[in-house]
Amino acid sequence: MRGSVQRFAAMLLADLRERTRSPRFWVVLGLMVVASWLCFPPPGSNYMILSLPGSERGFYSSAWVGMVLASVFSTLLSLCGFYLVRGTLVRDIDTRVWQLLVATPMTRGGYLLAKWASHMVVFALIAAVALCVGLVAQWVRAEDRSIHLFELVKPVLLLNLPGLAVTAMLAIWFDLLPWLRRTAGNVIFFFLWITMLTVPLARVESPSSTMLREGWVSDTHGMILMARDFHRSQEQRMGKPAGFGFNIGSPAAAQGARKFEWTSWQVRPMDMLGRAVWLVFGMAGVLLAAPLLDWAASRASTTARSGASPGRRLRWLDRLLAPLARGPTAIMAIAELRLSLRQRRAWWWLLALVAMGAQAFGKGDALHLGLLLAWVLPLDMLARNILREVDNGTGGLVFTAPRILHRLLTARFATSFGLLVALSLPGLIRLSATAPMSAVAVLVVCASIASWALCLSALCRNPRPFELVLLIAAYLSSQSAPIFDVALAPQATAAWHLALMLPAWLGLAWAWPKLASVTNRRSS
Structure with missing residues (x-):
């Protein structure tokens, strides 16, 4: 058992070291730092990142800063993060490093879990830096300078951790299947990402979606859970029915944003269960890929196959370009x-x-x-x-x-x-x-x-x-x-x-x- 943990940790650290040497990691990290700072505009700005119906937003408390960053991670990091972390499994297959790794006592499932864990560590590093930027913004904007680290991190753990677990799992599968390893896979994931974000929210806006509005079911990135809790909070404050939903990236009202207290996010146990389901789904999806590893590695990479194939003759093209x-x-x-x-x-x-x-x-x-x-x-x-x-x-x-x-x-x-x-x-x-x-x-x-x-x-x-x-x-x-x-x-x-x-x-x-x-x- 101890040897398995050591092998897992060694592979995780080696993979992480390789990733942090890549310029792509630092470019994405820099973009997230800039985006995190822009998430907290000063009073009088013409935009808001996270707002409720009626141009409402919370004071910049630790809890609200965490909610804002969680909404950004659910959109920006879940998309850019996929393109950042994918490709490491393909590299191991193309260079045949995986054969050396699975020749050790490490199982194929353990090998893929180590890859998945390294994806998650990369996401965690980026999120941690962005949260630090959020704390700086909270102090600079000075609307609520009380620092509560647990309230800051809670939205990221409950909303983003399960969603990013699924993103990391999809990166494994898209690297594993030969026809998804290159541009076709990148295009397919982009439209899959749009579907995962928009379809659940479109369904929850329907008045007949009682289960989504009041139950424990949530979508991959937790947008339904955010909408449910924002709706409950707004109705409690107003004492009357309120609109369902929220806005990510919207112009500020001419009279400015209406602010409310948001010092803590009270999450129901049933909602925690709904998020845990997605986390387990991400890990289970990685383990389900293990039996396909040998088959996927035996297939020539798309690059090698396309380079080796003579392709079509296209005589008409030769005559046209001559x-x-x-x-x-x-x-x-x-x-x-x-x-x-x-x-x-x-x-x-x-x-x-x-x-x-x-x-x-x-x-x-x-x-x-x-x-x-x-x-x-x-x-x-x-x-x-x-x-x-x-x-x-x-x-x-x-x-x-x-x-x-x-x-x-x-x-x-x-x-x-x-x-x-x-x-x-x-x-x-x-x-x-x-x-x-x-x-x-x-x-x-x-x-x-x-x-x-x-x-x-x-x-x-x-x-x-x-x-x-x-x-x-x-x-x-x-x-x-x-x-x-x-x-x-x-x-x-x-x-x-x-x-x-x-x-x-x-x-x-x-x-x-x-x-x-x-x-x-x-x-x-």
């Missing part, structure tokens, strides 16, 4: 574009036709959604374009050529930009005839997306940050956010995307030589 093959850089860009497109499956080409059809024949929102699909469809190619040598281990061969950095970067940008323009071509042709400025905005957006794909992937040396950013931007744009508004405000969209390209290329100018140097050393 006139453009003029000069070394153009030849290089066309060769990389052919290589990427030949690996595309039939469903990808079908979705490309759907996107082009929506652009060619759709009206209003259909045209907009067709463009969004065209920009998201090559997500994996955009995110991994500049990381090709990292994925294939060919840096020692490629980066020894003279003046290769400039030529290769130009070819990579041309590949990404050209692919986006090609997928947007029906919309471009149509807009050129009816709204030329909108067509210009489409070209600028394509250049901006291609630039930031190269920049973020080079800076983070990982495709997931860009994949997450583009998915969020596309989703918000589909919900009427003016991020890619090329129809109603083309000049403004083109102007701010042009402005955003400057920091992208400055970051790329710094990160690309460093990435090439590191990749060259590792491949030599």
Whole structure:
């Protein structure tokens, strides 16, 4: 027993040490520090992070600070944390380290539990730093300077711990199943995350949902539990029926927020049981994956399989691109574009036709959604374009050529930009005839997306940050956010995307030589 605990702890510490050396960990930690501070705006600010119907919020007590941060963790950390921690199991499988680990007396279930525990420790470190920032904000805002650590931590333990346990379990499963290990898994989790947040709250807003409103059942991230307790608290204060629900991120009322005392969160035992169910579910899900470990490890990684497959012949593509093959850089860009497109499956080409059809024949929102699909469809190619040598281990061969950095970067940008323009071509042709400025905005957006794909992937040396950013931007744009508004405000969209390209290329100018140097050393 003691030996098993020591092996478990040793693996946990080694995995944690490896994670904290990653730039991604410190980037996410820095973002959470900034986000935590912005959660507590001073009086007179034009926004509130957590509020109740009627523009109400609690005084900045320890209990309310904990509730605010718990609501942020339920949304931001549950999403970003998944992309931060996933990939460690894939790395062990690809490098065959797992074979050495399971050759020891450690069981496969113990190995996966150690991975899950290391995910949870990473989440705990980020949450602990954010809670410290919350305490500083409580003292600085000076609405209630009484420090109660248990009340501060209680919402995080009851709301976030079970939800993050499920997130860590999903990271294990998405690493285990070969078809979910790369971009497809990242996209699927993003929409799964949206579903887990929105569907339970939509159901609880129905007047007929008595069990959700009054029972012990809760959703993965505890949003229903928050809504229930806020509703009870508000009705007790007002002495009359109150609206059901709460707001995360809302504009402040013109007359300012109405504040109330929230010094303690009284949780019913039955609600604790409901949260414990999700914690047990997360751990049980990890153990259920143990019998699949050998099967998953025996399958070639998606990267290896895609690199080994010759792909489709696509003779029509060769004939189409042949006139453009003029000069070394153009030849290089066309060769990389052919290589990427030949690996595309039939469903990808079908979705490309759907996107082009929506652009060619759709009206209003259909045209907009067709463009969004065209920009998201090559997500994996955009995110991994500049990381090709990292994925294939060919840096020692490629980066020894003279003046290769400039030529290769130009070819990579041309590949990404050209692919986006090609997928947007029906919309471009149509807009050129009816709204030329909108067509210009489409070209600028394509250049901006291609630039930031190269920049973020080079800076983070990982495709997931860009994949997450583009998915969020596309989703918000589909919900009427003016991020890619090329129809109603083309000049403004083109102007701010042009402005955003400057920091992208400055970051790329710094990160690309460093990435090439590191990749060259590792491949030599």
